[in-house]
Amino acid sequence: MIDSIRQQWAAGAVVYNAWLTIPSPWSAELLAAAGFPSLTIDLQHGLIDDPTALQILHTIDQRRCPVFVRLAWNEPAAIMRALDRGASGIIAPLINGPDDVRALVAACRFPPEGMRSYGPVRVGVAHGVAEPAAVARLPVIMPMIETATALEQLEAIADVPGIDGLYVGPADLSLSLGLPIPVDFGAPSFREALQRITAVCQQHGLAAGIYATPEIAADLATLGFNFMTIVNDGDLIMKGAIAALRAVAP
DSSP, rough: OHHHHHHHTTTTTEEEEEEOOOSSSHHHHHHTTTTOOEEEEESSSSOOHHHHHHHHHHHTTTTTTTEEEEEEOHHHHHHHHHHHHHSSSEEEEESHHHHHHHHHHHHSSOOOOOOOOOOOOHHHHHSOOOSSSHHHHHHHEEEEEEHHHHHTTTHHHHHHHTEEEEOOOOOHHHHHHHHSSSSSOOOHHHHHHHHHHHHHHHHHHHHHEEEHOOOOOOOHHHHHHOOEEEEEEHHHHHHHHHHHHHHHHO
16 A cells, blocks of 8 residues: 555655544544545544554555554654554654654664564554565655754755655744744745755655645645645534534524
């Protein structure tokens, strides 16, 4: 499944993603059934705990839809648990420099390349591979760029071997740069930062990911982003409910 995403990136395609914050396999399945080519379980700001994340992975595996996990923190044990349970990719938050990225990659790789403990209890069943080399090749690894410090060390971060892309957290990046929330994607200084990130990704052969909205997706694609989270399950319900109420009681 995850190889299809890598192939799409190599072919110059944009891969869209839906963010999961609701602790329910059913809402995740609905987004997969809608046709999203990838999903992300948000363990940082979402309401999903580890047991529910496993239930979501069980459910979505039947739909052949790659599921990423956005960690609560760049912490080795959490990374190993997510991968052993069958996550197709890891998005690690609040990366500040190359040392953070090296720690992330090490937690995803078995010795001698890394420090990951070998125990593919579920990943071997879900992905049909058990050999260490094959298991280690599975996950897409994406450190997040969402701090001014990370932006300063962008080239050094991108130079770390083993990563597949960089993923922008626009809200935290905006705050870290002294810019407002909600994010103004058109602000010259913010746009300049985004352009720099995509340029570095292109130079290093990395995917460029970002949390976005459908309204700005086309513009961000012109900047070079090719992995975009465009919906959030909770926002979809809220916006749909508001629209339905306004339709009958404006």
